[in-house]
Amino acid sequence: MATTQETQKTETPAAAEAETATLDVFRYIPEEDDKPHTETYEIETFEGMTVLDALIKIRDEQDPSLTVRHSCRMARCGSDALYINGTQRLACNTQVSELKQPIDVEPLPRFDVIRDLVVEMSEFYNRMESVEPWFQPDHEPETGDEYLQSPENRKNIDTVLDCIWCAACTSSCSPAASDSDFPGPAALAKAYRFYKDEREGEETRRRRLEMLENSHGIYRCHTQFNCTEVCPKNISPTEAIMEMSRDAIKEKLRFWR
Amino acid sequence: MSTKKSNTAGWNWFLQRATGVALVVLLGFHFAVEHFIVGAHHITAENTVERITYGVIEGDHVLGQISINMPAFLYQATAILLLAFSIYHGMYGVYNILMEQDGLKKYRAQLKYFFIVFSIVLFIQGILIFLAFFEPFWEIYDPR
Amino acid sequence: MSKERRVESYDRGRIEDLGRAKDWAIHKPGMWAFYLHRFTGLVLSFYLVMHLGVLGTGFWLGHEEYTVILQGLESLYIVRVLEIGLFAAFVFHALNGIRIVMFDMTVGLDIQEQLFYLSIALSFAIVLAGVPFFLL
Structure with missing residues (x-):
């Protein structure tokens, strides 16, 4: 295992370094905000990181007030459908590496927002x-x-x-x-x-x-x-x-x- | 979604498709006659009478001298069908766009009657235009 | 969306329903087909009403006035150019309409994007072929 990782490192030095991703996240906290606003977060990514992983990482490390609905994290429960880069997708089923940055994360359009990325269903x-x-x-x-x-x-x-x-x-x-x-x-x-x-x-x-x-x-x-x-x-x-x-x-x- | 039975929706929808398909042919024919054979700027009351009363399509446009003798009733049938179908298809289309708007929910009944009345008015206007170039009628009616 | 809510929620407004400018760029072919079909349909419906209004002069005013009005309108260059637009609207609406009727018969649902591109390409070809008839 170690040798394969090493060869990968030498082949693609840039990819081996910790990469970052920028996320523009829709924020709205009814108790504090009159109007929604966008907040920008920068995080370190890892291989295979999904948008849901990124949001959880933001919540864990940068802003514990960020609210996102999720449960199974494997595209089975259907609770984390979000509007990511202008398309409705499941956050747990979308790779950060596949998206154009900054990644635009919003709650589902045409639904009313309860808080941050959570919509009234x-x-x-x-x-x-x-x-x-x-x-x-x-x-x-x-x-x-x-x-x-x-x-x-x-x-x-x-x-x-x-x-x-x-x-x-x-x-x-x-x-x-x-x-x-x-x-x-x-x-x-x-x-x-x-x-x-x-x-x-x-x-x-x-x-x-x-x-x-x-x-x-x-x-x-x-x-x-x-x-x-x-x-x-x-x-x-x-x-x-x-x-x-x-x-x-x-x-x-x-x-x- | 109400469970109230309204089977007209299906028929109206079907008619929208049927008139649509018919209009591809009828409107295509209309464009071919008025724009491609005759040429819009050559249209006069006289050659309109020729077409509507006698089914004679004559033109000297990009395609050169063309003269087609259609059975008069056939040309008249295409004209009346084009009128009826285009009004139905167009007005039902616009009506449906408005029906889909939640903001107009209160006015649905009024809109329905407005469009029915408006379509009838348009149809009558179309028939009057047809009669204006239908010689047997115009000879009797012509105000001059 | 709905006025009955169980909890307080924020309505982002009508702009969400219509789509914002930056989202328009990433609309898929099916959505463009819908927009174009609706737009051309409205254009054609509007023209139908105007058309019957103008031709009505033949009945209400008389044959001489009818000829004068039609030839007067046709002498304007802008009218001729707009007529090409009208023809284009009809051609696209007709071709895309055939596409929609195919879907209603559950034919070609898998190749809807290709069918949209086909209807666009055919529209361009037909309209280009028709241009001389309107301008000469």
Whole structure:
């Protein structure tokens, strides 16, 4: 191990030295500030440092008042979605070395700020709730006590199931920002997860489609693809929404036949 | 998100797409006739009458001397469809932009009626323009 | 965003909804397609209203006045240049509209960026080919 480290040192002397990173962090403490401001921090980086590591380091070593929401630190809990260098990303999933400096760190746009990098999420949870993201079968299970899903049917929802409710997509979506009645990409991707689940039965599927079809539902998607671009889990809410609106229209045209 | 059933949203949305696709052809044809064959600065009341009443498209522009004899009803159909579709597509588009704004939430009902009335007014104006260059009508109506 | 809040929070205002100038530079193609589609759509809708207003002279004033007004407008160089803009707006809106209808049929969602670039390139080609018709 020591020899490899030494050879690396001689090959790239600059990289071996302690590198620094500059972060412009959005600060707002309601008890102290009338208005948000930006504070600049300089920190030493290490190999593989994520933006969340950097923020924790700032909090530990420079400014204990810096507030950031985080939990699992491995892109699973979805609590640290931030606006980093103009894009919604998970701070724990973004390498400092990949970013242009100074690194601009802000709370998710279009959400209200509680303190520093922490945003008010209840509005987002209301949107998620509006699509009724829970299992609603319209019949008793065919065999035994459990509703069994076929592997083929499960494949449809493989990607959308990965959603970690981080709100990065909803923050990036301009129709969701200007229209509070629009559930937004995350909620519609969640709706797609249940829409595609054949265990719920045909009746529930129709009811779900009708519910999503109202004038502030799926038709408000303008295929900006922002949600697809920012999703840390590579879900494409745009694709899910387009598939549902296509099905809804197909259903309507069927009356003619 | 309200669970109130409003299935018109789907139909309106579908019509927006259908008229959009039709407009690619209709408006393309309109540009081809008025700008590419006739040339906008050669347009007069006389050749407009020729087109609308008789379906005769005549022009001497960049492409040279061109004369196309269309069945009159076909040209008239494209003109009326272009009018109706462009008003629907344009007004429903603008209406939707306004519907998406939380700030205008209070005025949603009023905006809806405004756009319906405004679209009808535009359509009537368009029909009157059509009639102005439709000779059988204009011969009777012409104020002079 | 919402007026109902559980805790005190700071609303950064409308600028967040629209996007700030420095963020515009890093917008992705899909977002530019949306902005351009909306802008050209508004231009075309506005023109439609104006167009019906101007042509209305044919009915309300009479045929001679109609010819005089149209030829008068067309003699202005600025009108001709703006007409190229109108044509460009139509061509892009039409091509991008086809792109959107493809998405609605869940076709080409994976190649949306390339489709946007294609619609831009085709728009440029068509508009350039159309320029002589407007200026000569």
